[in-house]
Amino acid sequence: MTEAxxxxxxxxxxxxxxxxxxxxxxxxxxxxxxxxxAAEDLLLTTDLFIEGVHFLQSTxxxxxxxxxxxxxxxxxxxxxxxxxSFCLLSLALPKFISAKWIDGFYxxxxxxAEAHGVILAGGDLSRAKQITxxxxxxxxxxxxxxxxxxxxxxxxxIYVSGVLGGSALGLATPRGAARRRHLYPxxxxxxxxxLRKSLHATAAMDLSDGLSIDLARMCEASETAAEIDRxxxxxxxxxxxxxxxxxxxxxLFTVRPHTRVxxxxxxxxxxxxxxxxxxxxxxxxxxxxxLAVLGHDHFRT
Amino acid sequence: MTEAxxxxxxxxxxxxxxxxxxxxxxxxxxxxxxxxxAAEDLLLTTDLFIEGVHFLQSTxxxxxxxxxxxxxxxxxxxxxxxxxSFCLLSLALPKFISAKWIDGFYxxxxxxAEAHGVILAGGDLSRAKQITxxxxxxxxxxxxxxxxxxxxxxxxxIYVSGVLGGSALGLATPRGAARRRHLYPxxxxxxxxxLRKSLHATAAMDLSDGLSIDLARMCEASETAAEIDRxxxxxxxxxxxxxxxxxxxxxLFTVRPHTRVxxxxxxxxxxxxxxxxxxxxxxxxxxxxxLAVLGHDHFRT
Numbered sequence: 017m018t019e020a021x022x023x024x025x026x027x028x029x030x031x032x033x034x035x036x037x038x039x040x041x042x043x044x045x046x047x048x049x050x051x052x053x054a055a056e057d058l059l060l061t062t063d064l065f066i067e068g069v070h071f072l073q074s075t076x077x078x079x080x081x082x083x084x085x086x087x088x089x090x091x092x093x094x095x096x097x098x099x100x101s102f103c104l105l106s107l108a109l110p111k112f113i114s115a116k117w118i119d120g121f122y123x124x125x126x127x128x129a130e131a132h133g134v135i136l137a138g139g140d141l142s143r144a145k146q147i148t149x150x151x152x153x154x155x156x157x158x159x160x161x162x163x164x165x166x167x168x169x170x171x172x173x174i175y176v177s178g179v180l181g182g183s184a185l186g187l188a189t190p191r192g193a194a195r196r197r198h199l200y201p202x203x204x205x206x207x208x209x210x211l212r213k214s215l216h217a218t219a220a221m222d223l224s225d226g227l228s229i230d231l232a233r234m235c236e237a238s239e240t241a242a243e244i245d246r247x248x249x250x251x252x253x254x255x256x257x258x259x260x261x262x263x264x265x266x267x268l269f270t271v272r273p274h275t276r277v278x279x280x281x282x283x284x285x286x287x288x289x290x291x292x293x294x295x296x297x298x299x300x301x302x303x304x305x306x307l308a309v310l311g312h313d314h315f316r317t
Numbered sequence: 318m319t320e321a322x323x324x325x326x327x328x329x330x331x332x333x334x335x336x337x338x339x340x341x342x343x344x345x346x347x348x349x350x351x352x353x354x355a356a357e358d359l360l361l362t363t364d365l366f367i368e369g370v371h372f373l374q375s376t377x378x379x380x381x382x383x384x385x386x387x388x389x390x391x392x393x394x395x396x397x398x399x400x401x402s403f404c405l406l407s408l409a410l411p412k413f414i415s416a417k418w419i420d421g422f423y424x425x426x427x428x429x430a431e432a433h434g435v436i437l438a439g440g441d442l443s444r445a446k447q448i449t450x451x452x453x454x455x456x457x458x459x460x461x462x463x464x465x466x467x468x469x470x471x472x473x474x475i476y477v478s479g480v481l482g483g484s485a486l487g488l489a490t491p492r493g494a495a496r497r498r499h500l501y502p503x504x505x506x507x508x509x510x511x512l513r514k515s516l517h518a519t520a521a522m523d524l525s526d527g528l529s530i531d532l533a534r535m536c537e538a539s540e541t542a543a544e545i546d547r548x549x550x551x552x553x554x555x556x557x558x559x560x561x562x563x564x565x566x567x568x569l570f571t572v573r574p575h576t577r578v579x580x581x582x583x584x585x586x587x588x589x590x591x592x593x594x595x596x597x598x599x600x601x602x603x604x605x606x607x608l609a610v611l612g613h614d615h616f617r618t
Binding site for chain 1: 320324343402420436
């Protein structure tokens, strides 16, 4: 089974009761909760980061593991235009891990947390064979204003932030800009708020598994198709890396047809890559040909 | 390092800003979040449940794993007197796991979720060497009313719900009542609300790691000491199992000195086991002698 199939099987068994305080359940970057009388909606997301699956001890120092575990979660808050507030961390560690490693891990995580005013508010500790981090990030957004994957409409222009493929390239190179990109992705929190408040983006999500698979997911959620004609490439990255490489943590978003989108936001390029079309959902074309969906899926065999 | 030492090192590095919407961070069963304008406080807790650490595939069927992963989280919501609302699940699975196992796991989890009106609202999926579940439970409690570990005062009577040691006994027996107790602990949600609303308990927590260590934690949080003189034992369990065995998921609580506590709540015995004393914190005496703290700690060497 693929991840999509597991989620599909699961979704069929779950339905949100009409009176639920949960505005959005499975199927977006975060779940959305609306507390009784609350002025803000709460965003909640959880992200696994596991040794041997998402990282290796030979490539990620302890502080790098802590940084990235949190960055992945903050990126989900950014994708919804939210303001992060706090996080919980479940951490399972093998027996041989040193106190120094643990201190380094927390240093990397807390440094990023402080930079964004995020508080580590709790979690759980356990043993495991592999270093296993599960970060829960909680953020807030004004009531009803969260950006979702499902809001894109036919004719909406499609944009990405930054340049793509850097993380995939960095995985294969021991140092340099691409390596730093792989190790220290920047959660696009300010950009996410700008997309929500100023551009009134119709849909947004973060690029965690690769443009081809993530855009297909946005199309599926929005019941649209997409036609793209270009993709901004990280310097030195191949076109394949830019189209299918994971972990860039840039934002993919759509706006209404007449929205003026600037070429840059605080030094980050915003590039139009294509246009949403009428469904059927989940069909992505590039220059007139179907684009293979090759992004990352843990469960694909 | 022990879990307590890791948490101690971590806590020293974190302080809650005065203006935070986080009412309670590290150090209780749940974190407490107070949304702007919200009538209710939100409770958030995360619990790992890992193959080879917390359970074995030879003793837990897929549905049992799903049940207990969620039951552990709901128990933390119960301990604070909360009403559970939804959960997020991070699930990492080895390659050999079958679709049937995955379906069984979700069946066990969703059955318990439905019984308590809890919605599975999202999560994450990954590969791992061991089956790894991290459940995030979110609940609500009227503003300012969450029961905490830290509220006990000298002279407060100490109570436990149910009978203890059943789960430890069940770990060692292949069938029977103790085995069922080990496999299917019942989150004491109705009791938790009763403690909050009717008994105005001064402190509460769930017994996950064993009475001796959990009572020491309550004393430390409340800056009290404790003297106990009895412990209600599960039929067939030893006194050691009742004092130090983990995973009973009963509630440990204190009330004001003159509060009338009934002997039973909906079929669950409520037993006075002792009294809180003036500090120093974290010293637990039983019949005049210091009680060894032998409960479960993943990181004790």
